[in-house]
Amino acid sequence: MEDARVAPVLTARRAGMIACTECGKVHVPGLERCTRCGSHLSSRDVTSLQRVWAWLGAGLVVYVPANVYPMLRTTLLGKTTDSTIFGGVVDLMHHGSYGIAGIVFFASIMIPVAKFIAIAYLALSVTHRVKLSPGKRQHLYEVVEFVGRWSMIDVFVVAILASLVQLDFAAAINPGIAAISFALSVAFTMLSAQSFDPRLIWDASEEPEQ
Amino acid sequence: MSLADVVAEELPPEINPVLPPPAFTAEQAEHLIACPLCDTLHEEREIAEGETARCARCHEVLESPRRSAMTRIIMLALSALVLMVAAMFFPFLELSVAGRVQRSSLLDTILAFSSGMTAPLTIAMASLIVILPSIRFLSLVYVLAPMAFGHRPARHAEFFFRLADHLRPWAMAEVFIVGVAVALVKVAGLAHLSIGPAFWAFVALVLVTVLKDNFMCRVTVWKTLESRRS
Ligand SMILES: [Zn+2]
Numbered sequence A: 001m002e003d004a005r006v007a008p009v010l011t012a013r014r015a016g017m018i019a020c021t022e023c024g025k026v027h028v029p030g031l032e033r034c035t036r037c038g039s040h041l042s043s044r045d046v047t048s049l050q051r052v053w054a055w056l057g058a059g060l061v062v063y064v065p066a067n068v069y070p071m072l073r074t075t076l077l078g079k080t081t082d083s084t085i086f087g088g089v090v091d092l093m094h095h096g097s098y099g100i101a102g103i104v105f106f107a108s109i110m111i112p113v114a115k116f117i118a119i120a121y122l123a124l125s126v127t128h129r130v131k132l133s134p135g136k137r138q139h140l141y142e143v144v145e146f147v148g149r150w151s152m153i154d155v156f157v158v159a160i161l162a163s164l165v166q167l168d169f170a171a172a173i174n175p176g177i178a179a180i181s182f183a184l185s186v187a188f189t190m191l192s193a194q195s196f197d198p199r200l201i202w203d204a205s206e207e208p209e210q
Numbered sequence B: 001m002s003l004a005d006v007v008a009e010e011l012p013p014e015i016n017p018v019l020p021p022p023a024f025t026a027e028q029a030e031h032l033i034a035c036p037l038c039d040t041l042h043e044e045r046e047i048a049e050g051e052t053a054r055c056a057r058c059h060e061v062l063e064s065p066r067r068s069a070m071t072r073i074i075m076l077a078l079s080a081l082v083l084m085v086a087a088m089f090f091p092f093l094e095l096s097v098a099g100r101v102q103r104s105s106l107l108d109t110i111l112a113f114s115s116g117m118t119a120p121l122t123i124a125m126a127s128l129i130v131i132l133p134s135i136r137f138l139s140l141v142y143v144l145a146p147m148a149f150g151h152r153p154a155r156h157a158e159f160f161f162r163l164a165d166h167l168r169p170w171a172m173a174e175v176f177i178v179g180v181a182v183a184l185v186k187v188a189g190l191a192h193l194s195i196g197p198a199f200w201a202f203v204a205l206v207l208v209t210v211l212k213d214n215f216m217c218r219v220t221v222w223k224t225l226e227s228r229r230s
């Protein structure tokens, strides 16, 4: 469809049609569900932004205990030490595993924080003028959608360690309460990103130039 | 009426404006396809196998049919299911400290959270690593197998294909593999650790999943489903 390079483009909304976001089929208004795939139809998801902010808020709230409380509780020869997410990264660096420390730091600290900022920015860009072009913002949205699940790495690490190092050894590792709040925070931000209707990114750019 | 004729008018940028009267009839709309990400309309044309059609505005892939994609997806999904069963029951990791060996299967890993305050995480772990990926593989086989053999689509095939699509971000097998790598390094100082056969089954599972998702073109499957229904 390279020949369709007409500017400005015609969207389903401007043509008074409703497009299915699951299968791409174009419908005349008035239908509840897509006749091809059965998905719910709406020209624009009106509650999209509300749900984005609600999930994002929930994700932020549980992100705080995830960083304050211990993620791992290690018992070595009767002595118990707690380590938080950040403490775990520092420990790895002390052992000289800089690469792995980098992966954990990136997945557990950088990605969640960057995701919070990126989602808030995208949601604000729908109602406010921003510098980034719609094309770049959609790219940002795709990166956020792709990268979010990788934050789960640390939760998996805790589970693997806890199952491997059992009580009958001199050492025991147990999951801490932060594992739950961190997993929830990742899930909530994923839901927040999924609630965003990317078609909203382009609508503001269709506004006539003043 | 062509696309360019309708582009003339402007619309206010509210989230939910009143739609203008429809520019196309239902029959004309049959020959249109909208970009699922940015809503841009395109005139539909035959896309040859191996070709990729992209959105004119945002360059999102609209359609990319591949030769005998359905049979390949079914084969890959079936292999993924077999590998999943193997990964579940063979030893996954082995840890030895002072002559004693601790074997841990995928099941043990999942059950690691089953005591105390972190019990809810057990269900979440089981879902992310085993249950959701398995549901995806089963749904794809259920939807695609009858069509690959030239039959009508199975009952509720639409529902199961939507399910497989929606579950995609929540099936986290590949994230788990990276978690294993990090865990290996963390325990390295404490004890001697070796990798069991289930680990390699799981790595193969991840590769098969990635291959399968690359072959799959959502719009092509939907169009095939629709044409086989009527
Ligand atoms: Zn549809």
Ligand SMILES: [Zn+2]
Residues within 6 Å of the ligand: B035, B036, B037, B038, B039, B040, B055, B056, B057, B058, B059, B060
């Ligand atoms: Zn597009």
